Amino acid sequence: MDAPGPATPDDLTLALRTAAVRAADAMGGGVALLFGCDLDGSNLQLRAAAGFQTAEAARAAAEALFSRAQGAAIDGGEIRVEDPCEELGTAGAAALVLAPLAIQRRRHGVLAVGAPAPPDESRLRAAGAAAAGALFRLDHAHLAAEIDALRGEATAKARTAEEKSDEILKLSEQLFAQDIQLLQNNEKLGKIEKLKNDFIEKMSRELRTPLNGIIESIISVLAGENDALSDAAKASLRSALDDGTAFLRTLQNILDLWRIKQGELPVEIQDVNFREVVDEAIFSVQDTLGDKPVEIEKSFEEPLPKIRTDLAKINQVLFMLLDNAAKFTEEGRILIKAAVRDGHVVCRLEDTGIGICADDQQFIFDEFYQVDELSSTKYHGSGLGLALVRDLLVLLDGSIALTSEVGKGTTFTFQVPVQVVG
Numbered sequence: 001m002d003a004p005g006p007a008t009p010d011d012l013t014l015a016l017r018t019a020a021v022r023a024a025d026a027m028g029g030g031v032a033l034l035f036g037c038d039l040d041g042s043n044l045q046l047r048a049a050a051g052f053q054t055a056e057a058a059r060a061a062a063e064a065l066f067s068r069a070q071g072a073a074i075d076g077g078e079i080r081v082e083d084p085c086e087e088l089g090t091a092g093a094a095a096l097v098l099a100p101l102a103i104q105r106r107r108h109g110v111l112a113v114g115a116p117a118p119p120d121e122s123r124l125r126a127a128g129a130a131a132a133g134a135l136f137r138l139d140h141a142h143l144a145a146e147i148d149a150l151r152g153e154a155t156a157k158a159r160t161a162e163e164k165s166d167e168i169l170k171l172s173e174q175l176f177a178q179d180i181q182l183l184q185n186n187e188k189l190g191k192i193e194k195l196k197n198d199f200i201e202k203m204s205r206e207l208r209t210p211l212n213g214i215i216e217s218i219i220s221v222l223a224g225e226n227d228a229l230s231d232a233a234k235a236s237l238r239s240a241l242d243d244g245t246a247f248l249r250t251l252q253n254i255l256d257l258w259r260i261k262q263g264e265l266p267v268e269i270q271d272v273n274f275r276e277v278v279d280e281a282i283f284s285v286q287d288t289l290g291d292k293p294v295e296i297e298k299s300f301e302e303p304l305p306k307i308r309t310d311l312a313k314i315n316q317v318l319f320m321l322l323d324n325a326a327k328f329t330e331e332g333r334i335l336i337k338a339a340v341r342d343g344h345v346v347c348r349l350e351d352t353g354i355g356i357c358a359d360d361q362q363f364i365f366d367e368f369y370q371v372d373e374l375s376s377t378k379y380h381g382s383g384l385g386l387a388l389v390r391d392l393l394v395l396l397d398g399s400i401a402l403t404s405e406v407g408k409g410t411t412f413t414f415q416v417p418v419q420v421v422g
Contacts, residue, residue: 012137012138012141013047013048015133015134015137016034016036016047016048016134016137016138017048017050018133019034019048019111019130019131019133019134019137020032020033020034020048020049020050020051020111020130020134021050021051022126022129022130022133023050023099023111023113023126023127023130023131024050024051024091024113026113026123026126026127026129026130027097027113027114027115027116027117027119027123027127028115028116028117028123029051029091029116029366030051030091030092030113030114030115030116031049031050031051031052031058031061031088031089031091031092031113031114032048032049032050032051032111032112032113032114032130033046033048033049033058033061033062033065033069033111033112033113034046034047034048034049034109034110034111034112034134035047035062035069035070035073035109035110035111035112036101036108036109036138037070037073037107037108037109044066044069044070044073044109046058046059046062047109049061049062051091051092051114052089052091053390053394057087057089060087061085061087061088061089061092061114063087064085064086064087065085065087065088065096065112068082068096068098068112069098069109069110069112072098072100072110072112073100073101073102073107073108073109073110074107075100076100076102076107077100077102078100079097079098079099079100079124079127079128079131080097080098081095081096081097081098081119081124082095082096082097082098083095083096084096084114084115088114089114090116090362090363090366091114091116092113092114092115092116093114093116094115094116094117094118094119095114095115095118095119096112096113096114096115097112097113097114097115097119097124097127098110098111098112098113099111099112099113099127099128099130099131101131101134101135101138102135103135103139106139106142108135108138108139108142109138111127111130111131111134113127136178136181139178140175140178143171143174143175143178144175146171147171147175211244211251214240214244215241215244218237218240218241218244219241221237250384254384256316256388256392257384257387257388257391260391260392260395265395267310267313267395267396268310268311268312269308269309269310269419270308270309270310270311271306271307271308271421272306272307272308272309272311272314272418273306274304274306274307274314274338274340274345274347275300275304277311277314277315277318278298278318278336278338280315280319281315281318281319281322282296282298282322282336284319284322284323285319285322285323285326288323288326288327289326292326292329292330292331293331293332294326294329294330294331294332294333294334295332295333295334296322296326296333296334296335296336297333297334297335297336298335298336298337298338299335299336299337299338300337300338300339301337301338301339301340301341303340304338304339304340305340305420305421306420306421307340307345307418307419307420307421308418308419308420308421309345309396309416309418309419310396313392313395313396314345314396314416316388316392317389317392317393317414318347320385320386320388320389321349321389321412321414322334322336322349323385324385324386325349325351325353325410325412328351328353328354328410329351329352329353329354329409330353330354331352332351332352332353332409333351333352334349334350334351334352335348335349335350335351336348336349337349337350340418340420343417343418343419343420344415344416344417344418345415345416345418346413346414346415347413347414347415348411348412348413349411349412349413350409350410350411351409351410351411352408352409353409353410354406354407355404355405355406355407355408355409355410356402356404356406356410357404357406361402361404364386364402365386365387365389365390365400366387389414393414393416396416396417397416397417398414398415398416398417399414399415400412400413400414401413401414
């Protein structure tokens, strides 16, 4: 059996990014920075990052942690927990975990992981496993490079051939053993990923199929105007229909978030009439508004031409933001403003709802975040909608911002790069 060749730079980059993602996930939605360096701890540089909303945020955090990362890379030793820095943001506000990437006397860098909550032993072990994976790939790449250098030196100088051959042989044996382990690890990881994907897809089928059947049955009964049903029974069915529809939407949000994280939610570009998208979203939130004295108004900056973007995702973003405004606005109005400027569609949603306090605004786009237990019970919701809005906009290279004042309302503004048609 021939040993596989050394990993390419692209393979190594992907492996380091994967290790950073796993480390961030191990902390329950944290952030991770993976630094690589020379064997003497010099030339430390950022090799991969995960969990940050923008590349600028990752670079700022790397710069703030540079000296601590360099110290950990030089010192080596065990994984340790330290105080975080503010550049890690809310996802790394509780603790900084430093995992030196060193084996024997070979030092390759450090994995720095920010945690949103104090990490327990299981999370530290998971972060350590991610660091071990990164260390393995870095050491593998270093050994391969060292073999190439020794071979070149032996060829160029034509001296100490026997000693160099012995050294090359020993390193080749180590590299071969690591190649075999790498193949085994990749096979195991592939099986694990397949199991996770199969579980998600099976959960989707097993839950959505009967749920759709239940919803269709309720609609059929209500549409039949069955006089045998009392008003109370009809009201109960309508309530069940609302709950079922909300649950189906939550399930779809979970699946969409999963597919985005796995890189399996494609962007499909087509011609879009944004006026029609707004009208469809307004129609879709009528059930959420019910009989509340709330008016939805539109204001378009002319001209508002057709654009090219992902219709389904833009529709989903606008609906979730409008549904959120309708849910938390008891009276007054919701104003939707839209314009196409400088190659971007810019949309602003203003409501006169309950508002969001300043302390909660920094967490509002986090997955499963609820302002408080009372609002969760009163208004219902899983805390996934705004997290999915953020991820969908990032997928489209867009952005979102909010301003809010308690008791006066909230404004969300998002923008997405588009092509203007015509």
